[in-house]
Amino acid sequence: MTTFIPARRHAELGPDFFDPVRPADFPQTVLRHRDQRWAERIGLGELSEAEWLNHFGRFAPLPGSLPQPLALRYHGHQFRSYNSDLGDGRGFLFAQCVDPIDGRLLDFGTKGTGKTPWSRGGDGRLTLKGGVREVLATEMLEALGVYTSKSFSLVETGEALYRGDEPSPTRSAVLTRLSHSHIRIGTFQRLAYLEDTENLRRLVDYSIANYYPHLAGASDPAAALLEAVVQKVANLGAQWIAAGFVHGVLNTDNINITGESFDYGPWRFLPAYDPDFTAAYFDETGLYSFGRQPDTLAWNLTRLAECLVPLSSIDTLEPALNTVWPTFRTALPLAMLARLGLEPRSEDDNNAFVTALFGFLTASKAPYEQFFFDWRGGALSAQRAAQSPSTEFYASDAFRPVANALEAFAPTENVNLAHPYFARSNPRTMLIDDVEAIWAPIAENDDWSLFHQTLREIGEMREAYGVKI
Incomplete structure (x- = not known):
């Protein structure tokens, strides 16, 4: 026990x-x-x-x-x-x-x-x-x-x-x-706003001791912490894109220093690839749209860097901050390939695959989650994909660069295609219509059966994808 x-x-x-x-x-x-x-x-x-x-x-x-x-x-x-x-x-x-x-x-x-x-x-x-x-x-x-x-x-x-x-x-x-x-970016912003350098230093030390202990003894603790947070947050942005997820309210008080997605309000999942897709009805300018999420995270991290200037220097903090885009550009192909159960290749090959994939998704408007479900294991799933509701998309000329690229990637050991989840025609999704369908019987009849059934299906999906807690 x-x-x-x-x-x-x-x-x-x-x-x-x-x-x-x-x-x-x-x-x-x-x-x-x-x-x-x-x-x-x-x-x-x-x-x-x-x-x-x-x-x-x-x-x-x-x-x-x-x-x-x-x-x-x-x-x-x-x-x-x-x-x-x-x-x-x-x-x-x-x-x-x-x-x-x-x-x-x-x-x-x-x-x-x-x-x-x-x-x-x-x-x-x-x-x-x-x-x-x-x-x-x-x-x-x-x-x-x-x-x-x-x-x-x-x-x-x-x-x-x-x-x-x-x-x-x-x-x-x-x-x-x-x-x-x-602890959020906004926690640091408050102390910088109050010009409370003593507590700002205390917060940096606490954060390193409890969340990044490998940074203990760093010559510039503030810069070391910034670079570590940048790495985590940039990786989170890549994971959101790979999942087709829109958080909706990426304010600096909603970004924590462990790079952990949290505090869900008007979130949505993409039906089909659309960089302008927004989650919040009040986001009238699309500031936090799907495609602008990486830029927003970089903007928020810049605000964190500004807070740390009293404890470090711009010359030291700027290089740490500038790791955000190289980290994201490396992390995004890896996150996409992980979703597909494919082993990464060279950086050029990984990037070329993602470019081809986004080209196809942009041109075809194929269902986002269906693609990752259908092509789990790459070429191993060609027969599964041929039986998919999206098969017409895969027969198009726009898909040929993706099909060619998939041939080059080997499946991972945990591709797990024998799992019953991959015998389905459609993946478990959580689009807005799914959410409303789950909520309706609760609101109308206090019927929680679909909610619990959905959690069981998600648990099956988690098991199929080999996600460990």
Whole structure:
């Protein structure tokens, strides 16, 4: 049996970084989702449902971890406009623990736990639909190989909420996410804005000690940390593109320093390749569209670099920042090939394949996820692809460069084409119509069967793709 290893390291940063808060007292707690895989990994798998709800519905402290939740302080650029009135407005850092498998620090962060000093007039609550959407996003992204937070727990809380973007009143929930850090670019921005160099240095040291311990002893800790974060975030951008995912709200307070995708609002998956595809109805200029996500991440990382100037120098930070595009250009073909279960070749071959693939996807508008499903293993799946609903796309002249390129790539050891998942005609998708179809029976009849069936299908997909937790 795995033993839970509590931690309370964020408290060591001191009171300038957070505000102790109390969770809302909800009318009811009904468990709707529990990530049993991760619960077992970190030593909480044997909690009874009553114990689970006590900790993740009522937020009784986990033994040995934080005695009281902490609403974290940060600033951020929201759609490129600086906001110095941010912070955890409807969530908090509930607890921390150490992963007994890899020794890394993990945070339990919440969404929908009530008002904090940073609520700015909001009610601090989360709609049940918003919670369901976050569970679906994280489960799907994990199965597609994206480094993402985990939706550890979703509890319905029995309040009627009024929201302009949902039929109201609507049901309420509280979500607990598990991730490796809730320190954001915006955390650094707040200290730079306040010209608090002492705490900025403390934050750099804390970040290295807890998230990048291999950087201990670096001659320029700030520059070393920046380069490490750039590598992680650039890799995340490549993973999003390979998954056909649009986050939707890439503000600097939504980018954390471990390069972990988190905080899902108006996210979408692409039906077909379209660089201008946006997720948020309020993103009127397409600032955070699918194709602009790598640029946005680079812009956000530049804001982090600016914060670190008082601890380093532009001459040292600039080269670290400039690794973002070489990292992304290398990572994108590798992420695409990993999705296809193909071994990389030379950098030129990898890049040529991706160029050919995007040319085909642009010209044909073939279903994005269907392509990766059909051509898992490359040429090994030629017969499968010939039976696909997308077979007409693969018979076109536009596909010939892709077909020729696929011939050159060998399958990986974990291509796993014998898995039952690859006997399907269509992959499991999570397009907006899929999400609405899952939500409709919940809203109309409190019928969760399709939600649970979908999570089982995603679990099968994760297994087929060989994704390890």
